[in-house]
Structures are given as C-alpha cells and as structure tokens.
Amino acid sequence: MTESFTQYNFQPFIQTALKKIDFKQPTPVQQRLIPLIIKGKNVVGQAETGSGKTHAFLLPIVNVLDSKLKAVQAVITTPSRELAYQIYEAARQLLELQPDLKVHNYVGGTDKQRQIEKLEHHQPQLVIGTPGRVHDLIKEHALDLHRVRHFVVDEADMTLDMGFLKDVDAIASAMPEELQLMVFSATIPAKLQPFLRKYLSSPEIVKISNGTVISPTIANWLVSTKGKSRNELIYKLLTIGEPYLALVFANTKARVDELTDFLRSQGLRVAKLHGDLTPRERKQTMRAIQNLDYQFVVATDLAARGIDIKGISLVINDEIPRELEFFIHRVGRTGRNGLSGTAITLYSPADDAQITELEKMGIAFQPKAFRDGELVDTYQRDRRVRRQKRRESLDPKLRGLVKKEQKKRKPGYRKKIQRAIVQEEQRKRKLDHKRHH
Structure with a gap:
C-alpha cells in the first residue's frame, strides 16, 4: 500500500500546508522517522543529502506546538546560516495558517541587540538558528529554554567540524531533563560519541541509504x-x-x-x-x-x-x-x-x-x-597499481630474481636470469599442479 501523510493524523493546518507545497508521499527517511518522533523517542538519524529529513523532524514538532503557551517549546540548531534559513522557510510554510504560533530564526551576522529587545516582549514557540547565536541569546538571559520539549541538532558532524559542539552542549544543558533529543548527521564521527552518550538515553538509531551511493543518472x-x-x-x-x-x-x-x-x-x-x-x-x-x-x-x-x-x-x-x-x-x-x-x-x-x-x-x-x-x-x-600487485604476489625467491633482472647487467647475465625466472615459474606450476591433483 502506498504511504501518504494522512496516516500520521497531523492537524488540519499541516495537511493544508502539505497540499500547498505538493507533498503527497513521505520519503523513506520520513516513513522511518516520523512515527518514532511522534512517539517521543530520542533519535539519531543518519541520512544522505536530499532525503527529506528536514520535514521528518519539522512535521511532528510543529504538530504538537501549543499556541496558548507563549514560551519556547522546540529548538533546532544547524551550523550553517543558509541551512538555518532553509529550515526556517520550511517551518514558515507549515505555520502559514497558524498566526498564533511564532517561529524565529537566530543566526550570526544579524542584529543581536534587536533580537534581545524583541525577546523581552515575547518568546517564539519554535527557535531555529546557528549554535553560536542561540547560545549568545541564552547567556544574555534573553532566550528562555526552561519549557523546551524538543531539541534538534541538525548536521551534527558539520557542527563538530566547525567547532560549535561546545555551544550545542551549553544549549542542551539549559533545557529541562525531560527532553526529546534528535540528532541528524551524514556521518557519526568518534568525537561526537561523548555528546550523544551524555544526552541520549537509549536512542533509536536510524540509518537510511538511498539505495545506490550515487544516482544512476x-x-x-x-x-x-x-x-x-x-x-x-x-x-x-x-x-x-x-x-x-x-x-x-x-x-x-x-x-x-x-x-x-x-x-x-x-x-x-x-x-x-x-x-x-x-x-x-x-x-x-x-x-x-x-x-x-x-x-x-x-x-x-x-x-x-x-x-x-x-x-x-x-x-x-x-x-x-x-x-x-x-x-x-x-x-x-x-x-x-x-x-x-x-x-x-x-x-x-x-x-x-x-x-x-x-x-x-x-x-x-x-x-x-x-x-x-x-x-x-x-x-x-590502477593499471600501474595492478602491475605492482602482480609483482608483490610473487614468492620471495622470484621477487629477488626479478629485482636482479631489473638492475643493469651484461646481456648474457640478463638472459641467464630470465631463464632462471622461467624455470622457477615452471617449477612452481608443477608443484601447484601436484598439490591440487
């Protein structure tokens, strides 16, 4: 049976938004992850580029945001500004019919003082941003995370590469203990393991491959x-x-x-x-x-x-x-x-x-x-490499003869060595033949 988004019983405003952006069937990564996230499981997702993981975590999170609660309920961090903007735009599309649910984007290079002033008056229900800026707003006591229920660390391997893992650690430690944590990464490097162990208790590890490594096209x-x-x-x-x-x-x-x-x-x-x-x-x-x-x-x-x-x-x-x-x-x-x-x-x-x-x-x-x-x-x-491997497969005695043969010698001496190599190879073949018959 063909899967469709209706099976997840998302709120009507989400179903309308999905129709508007022409999302009919969930991708394999969405089929695997959405049910787990709906159940409140901690998740480590490994998925290739273009797999649809952004909506795999956005849809179930947006579905449970409470418009009556004027507090931050979910935080999504990503190491690149462009990706933060992309996730922000995707979230805005889903929330188009829900003006009471606010999503804000906080990235480096934007006016921090203005953001602090706005946060004094109201806190958005959904926060998306780069780890450095989100951490700065917490240190300034502008962003209040004590009611957060969902935390997504997107592109965790890249977060580590760019030196943002300390910020992510500090953000996580400002959140309640009862927290659903979702970590997404193309790879899971060893240096990421201590962070995962610290915050994730018995996570669901989901590894999705798009079938072939590279598209046949x-x-x-x-x-x-x-x-x-x-x-x-x-x-x-x-x-x-x-x-x-x-x-x-x-x-x-x-x-x-x-x-x-x-x-x-x-x-x-x-x-x-x-x-x-x-x-x-x-x-x-x-x-x-x-x-x-x-x-x-x-x-x-x-x-x-x-x-x-x-x-x-x-x-x-x-x-x-x-x-x-x-x-x-x-x-x-x-x-x-x-x-x-x-x-x-x-x-x-x-x-x-x-x-x-x-x-x-x-x-x-x-x-x-x-x-x-x-x-x-x-x-x-690897033609040259294969030739080298063929030489390496010779036994030590033959290899010694080959090396001798390669050195500059008198013509008669070279012929003598070549004959010796041929004889040695014939002797080996006879031995192999006897061994197998």
Whole structure:
C-alpha cells in the first residue's frame, strides 16, 4: 500500500500546508522517522543529502506546538546560516495558517541587540538558528529554554567540524531533563560519541541509504591532472559543453578565491561561496544563483552544504574532499529528480589511496582524458597499481630474481636470469599442479 501523510493524523493546518507545497508521499527517511518522533523517542538519524529529513523532524514538532503557551517549546540548531534559513522557510510554510504560533530564526551576522529587545516582549514557540547565536541569546538571559520539549541538532558532524559542539552542549544543558533529543548527521564521527552518550538515553538509531551511493543518472568521471594546470583544466571542463549550472568544489577558502579569480580573468561570470563572505554578501549571491544570473559557482563544502540549488548539471571536484563522505554530498548535487548530470573529479597519483577508499564505498569511476579538445575514455587508473600487485604476489625467491633482472647487467647475465625466472615459474606450476591433483 502506498504511504501518504494522512496516516500520521497531523492537524488540519499541516495537511493544508502539505497540499500547498505538493507533498503527497513521505520519503523513506520520513516513513522511518516520523512515527518514532511522534512517539517521543530520542533519535539519531543518519541520512544522505536530499532525503527529506528536514520535514521528518519539522512535521511532528510543529504538530504538537501549543499556541496558548507563549514560551519556547522546540529548538533546532544547524551550523550553517543558509541551512538555518532553509529550515526556517520550511517551518514558515507549515505555520502559514497558524498566526498564533511564532517561529524565529537566530543566526550570526544579524542584529543581536534587536533580537534581545524583541525577546523581552515575547518568546517564539519554535527557535531555529546557528549554535553560536542561540547560545549568545541564552547567556544574555534573553532566550528562555526552561519549557523546551524538543531539541534538534541538525548536521551534527558539520557542527563538530566547525567547532560549535561546545555551544550545542551549553544549549542542551539549559533545557529541562525531560527532553526529546534528535540528532541528524551524514556521518557519526568518534568525537561526537561523548555528546550523544551524555544526552541520549537509549536512542533509536536510524540509518537510511538511498539505495545506490550515487544516482544512476550521474556520469561519474575521473580526470588526471598529470602535467597539466588545474586552473586551465577546470576552465576547459567548464567550457567544453554548455552546462545549465556548474558547481566547482574546492577544499579551502583560499583555493575558492584563487580559482574564482582565474576563471573570472578568462571571461567567465562566476559566483563564489565560502565562510568569509558577510551574511549580506552570501544572501545576495544565493539569490543571484537562484535567479540563474550565474552559470558557474565555486564553493567550499561547508558553504554549500544544505543549500539546495536546482538545475545543477555539472559538478567538478578540484580536489578530493578531506572527509570522503563529503564526496557523496558533492556529487549528489547533480542528477536529481531523475535528470542526468555529470560529476568530474580531478586527481593526481598522490590521490590513489583516497580513490581506492571511495571505490570501496561503492563509488564507480569512469576514467577520462583530454584528446584534441575532447574528453575521451582512457585506461583504468590502477593499471600501474595492478602491475605492482602482480609483482608483490610473487614468492620471495622470484621477487629477488626479478629485482636482479631489473638492475643493469651484461646481456648474457640478463638472459641467464630470465631463464632462471622461467624455470622457477615452471617449477612452481608443477608443484601447484601436484598439490591440487
């Protein structure tokens, strides 16, 4: 039987809002999480990007907010301002028909004094924000959390990476002991475990996979940078076709700046996204990208995480991300909703180990090379590695002979060693044959 949102018996205003945003069937992550959250369970949810987890926690929380109680009843923290705005907008859509239920968004870079003054007059029922600003408002005795019943920590791994876990810890400790805690994360790093143990008693751990690691609609290519300028290579890749919208990922803010400057010097109209932009600049850039004023965007993982830019047809990895799980987030930006997309990763021989790890995670690459201004299929990246492994599989005696054979010797001596290798291999084959018959 096909699942639908009506089975959860949400209040009529939520059902109306869901129709308006054309939400008919819950996603797999929503089917797993909504019933648990409705029951009041503590939850640790691991879900891939684009899985619908935001509404998995928003719907059951909004459903139980009490409009008569003029106090904060639920708090949602997320490490990036963009993601906080996104969750805030989603909450506002759900609360459109409930003017008595207030939702406020508190993020860094906004007017804190004005927020404090407003909080003196009334407390919103739902708070969404970045950990630093929410913690600041608690320290100023402006935000009162003693009636909170639900606390969501979204993007917990990124919260940890950005150094916000102490703030989240302080926020949690300002809440009542009787608290439903929901933690969502793409990965669960070891450093997150002490926090989970401290606040979560017998949580429901839900791990949702979207089936295949990368959507089958994505062509996942690997291009060697050997002897080539990365900047030139990226410029060629961006201009070889006509991408609807191309997103280039770099590992550092400095590299985003460098690459953006180079591409702009080549005449491309490029937007950049990283943590050093002011909130106003970030907002303006995001609006311009949504309006398709830019065809090319260069970004860091943290700046792009949680931002849903529609219509990305090409993703380029300037480097493999330091956290390999981010690779899936990056590539998952394209090929959405059944549309085709292309992901291209630049690599050098030093990246072999990381690529092997990605392959172990179930990610398949198609090696490509530039020939006559076109990207064409090329041989497997690990051809050299396989040859090395074949040598390593030789027994010590044979390996010694091979090493001798590789050294510069007189021609007669080399032939002698080659004969010895052949004889040794024949002897081994005979022994193997006897052993198996």
